[in-house]
Amino acid sequence: MKKLSITIIIAVFFTLFIIVLKAQFENKLLNNANYGLPSLIKKGKIDNLFIGSSMFRQGLDSKILNEKGSDSYILSYNGNNPILELWSLKYLLKNNVKINHLYIDMYAYSLTTEPSISDSKILMEVDIKGKLELYNLLNSKFNISDFYSIFISKNTELVATWPIYYQIINPTYYKGGIKTGRDGIDSTKMESLAMIEESQVDDRNIEAIFEIIKLCQENNIQLRYIETPKSLRIMENENYQNLMAMYQKILEEKEVPYYLSYNINKEISYNSYYFFDLIHLSNSGREKYTRDLIEFLSK
């Protein structure tokens, strides 16, 4: 029984050692990756930074953004909301990244979401301090489930399979953006998709927008908000329009420029082929929209 107890103790301590090692150093694996925070921090400065949700990942073509010698980087996480966007910005500034222009995803439904790690990928991109900050962002009281998931279980699979996973995934990115996405769908399929119905705004997101604006002013960063195109069903949805109106009002009050998809290209939303679901652009939609956006910004 003594042997058994010693075995259990050694196994548990060995596991704890691996957990701490992983929590602190897993972000180093991404130092030279084509995506994520670590490679951007290593780079040290960026001219155009796009922080947003999957809307940015699917809606912006990094190769096109970087044409003609421009220096752009996309930092996108699934379900990213202003609270997490603020946190990412703070983390970059804390790590001395110099940002000239910051473009933030103006996704109306993100105002309705609670603070949550909607994309666990972000946890792999930060050290143990960053993880603790994210944990504190989610919880005011100790929560064992979040603690276990943030510090132990999340991304263990990615780290364990890193030599294979990295070789497959890294080449699919270019400066934070994906190289190929998905093909568009026909209008019948578009009609059959379930509608998004969110209307309750979480005030913490509004506060986060104010703080992003303040932070950009303090750090001399030119801030702009961008709405990527959504399908016509979404654009015509009353909930969506109300949320967008609220978003616009906030930005207007603070005199922050914003560009609606309607200003950039009126046609995209009418063509289902430019989308692979209600809110995400397809390959052709992404290419078209990114070119139009560059042209619009250059004016």
Added chain:
Amino acid sequence: MFKKIQSFYLRKIILLIFNFAFYCCLDLKSFPILVLLIAFTYFCSCEKIKKKKAFTAIGVLGTIIIWLVYKLFINALPIGLSFYSFKIISYLIDSSKEKIDFKKTFLNYAIYVTYFPQILSGPISRSNNIVNQLHQTFRFQKEKWLKGIQLIFSGLFLKLVIANRAVVYVDTVFNNYRSYTGLALCIAAFLYSIQIYGDFSGYSNISIGFSNLLGIDIDRNFNRPYFSRSIKEFWGKWHISLSSWLKDYIYIPLGGNRKGKIRKWINSMITFLISGFWHGNGSGYLFWGFYHGILNNLKSPKINNKLQAIGFTILTFIEVTIGWIFFRLEDFFEGIHYIKHMLFNFTINYNSILSSVLPFTKDNSSIAMALILFLFIFIAFLIEVKNKNDYSKHNFCFKISFYIVSILLFGVFVSNKFIYMNY
């Protein structure tokens, strides 16, 4: 502390209180049903009763009626009812046939029925096996402890690292199978076979492990069933306690194989249909029972060499997996649609492989999820091939360390319900 509990009677009282407390923690509102059923059936099996056979029949029928009422008319089945009903029936029948070789007291009977490591999902042990070992409870026995701890960790490994990982993919695809490719449906069916084995044999290992810690030896409930070379062999290795219960209390009383080939066939089909119905009253469960009944009645293959053995093992696994599709979908026609969709939309190319991996997480981390799951399935396969359910001291420290590290790092703690708790 346990050494100090010298009185056998006191130890039994403690175990009964613990059994009751355990059940109350899980399903307090169904506790009165459990107690009333025990009291009623104990009365039916009492030695002082004159018309023994009639009272046995009343006890068995009463138990079956209560079970049927809950199964057919009330949606929420009390936890463990399907399992402890079978224990009650076996006790009543064994008792009437004078096969009980311990003192028939209410305390012994109640401990047997409510025995906490088995109350949720079995194994459905016989009363002689449990009650005759009660004198050993709460006494430290090194060999049993070592075996028990190994079984508990291996059970947790099968449940948390294998079954709970597979369930994510299985549920995503099975719940919306028309949206996925044939390849994804194939993988989901394969993973469901793995999930149900990991889930149920994992539970059984934990249950037997706890019994071992208490000092009670329980026969294994799974004996490497996916290494079977025919369905007949499979049923000797899968959920052994249920199979042997059905054989002893349904198949043999019906006449077994003693009344000619046709009767043997009919008896076997009836037994398998009851097995299907015991699991659920959907048409998928009934078909699953029927399907296994048919395959079980086929002649076992003659195996002349290793290659044939491997071939028949794979064939049996495929047959079992097809059966699980109906079992998982619970509906016969859905099962047929699933198989049709799987066969007619089956292509292997870059896109179909990519879309077949996606259901794990719906983003690119799916690749890592798939790699880890298949790696652990392969490790579990190697463990079964090498160890042949050997829970001796051989490589003990290595095995325990492996289980602890795997569970802590790769365990999925989201879905903690066991599949067989639903039955």
